Amino acid sequence: KSLPYFCRGPVVRGFGRGSKELGIPTANFPMSVVDNLPADVSTGIYYGWARVDSGEIHKMVMSIGWNPYYKNTKKSMETHLIHKFEEDFYGQTLSVAMVGYIRPERGFNSLEELIAAIHGDIEEAKKKLDLPEHLKLKEGNFFRTSV
Numbered sequence: 001k002s003l004p005y006f007c008r009g010p011v012v013r014g015f016g017r018g019s020k021e022l023g024i025p026t027a028n029f030p031m032s033v034v035d036n037l038p039a040d041v042s043t044g045i046y047y048g049w050a051r052v053d054s055g056e057i058h059k060m061v062m063s064i065g066w067n068p069y070y071k072n073t074k075k076s077m078e079t080h081l082i083h084k085f086e087e088d089f090y091g092q093t094l095s096v097a098m099v100g101y102i103r104p105e106r107g108f109n110s111l112e113e114l115i116a117a118i119h120g121d122i123e124e125a126k127k128k129l130d131l132p133e134h135l136k137l138k139e140g141n142f143f144r145t146s147v
């Protein structure tokens with residue numbers, strides 16, 4: 001239906017839930033980008049491709065969820081790029097191609113379980129994105145535009 005879905009926008013500060021401390025930093029999009037999501041893109045975990053400014057294209061996992069800051073009335077989009085960056089990139093332009101859906105959002109009984117689930121999502125994303133039909137999105141026009 002709505003996938004693949006392409007969007008880009010500046011990286012803004014999140015609500016400091018300490019994703020970085022878990023070793024899984026998530027780059028947040030501003031509300032303007034989130035509000036443009038098609039209505040049928042439901043909350044949950046997605047995989048795809050992402051790039052900061054005109055840098056390299058990396059595999060990513062994205063969580064679309066309800067934003068506690070807005071009393072769960074607004075969606076949030078948080079992208080974890082599967083790459084080790086030497087520095088933060090707040091304010092820079094993030095381009096993402098959402099390619100596929102992994103699973104719905106769910107609660108966890110412990111932080112360890114949450115982290116294990118995210119590592120599972122990352123492994124699944126890596127595997128799925130090696131499929132030819134997904135690799136070709138990386139080479140498509142969207143990432144040819146320089147920002």
Ligand code: ADP
Binds near residue numbers: 021027
């Ligand atoms: P915040 O609550 O501000 O989103 P996080 O702990 O989630 O804080 O860290 C997110 C920030 O970390 C991103 O905005 C980005 O600048 C930086 N960062 C560094 N490496 C990555 C990565 N691999 N994926 C996403 N963000 C990263």
Ligand code: MG
Binds near residue numbers: 015025026028078
């Ligand atoms: Mg974050």
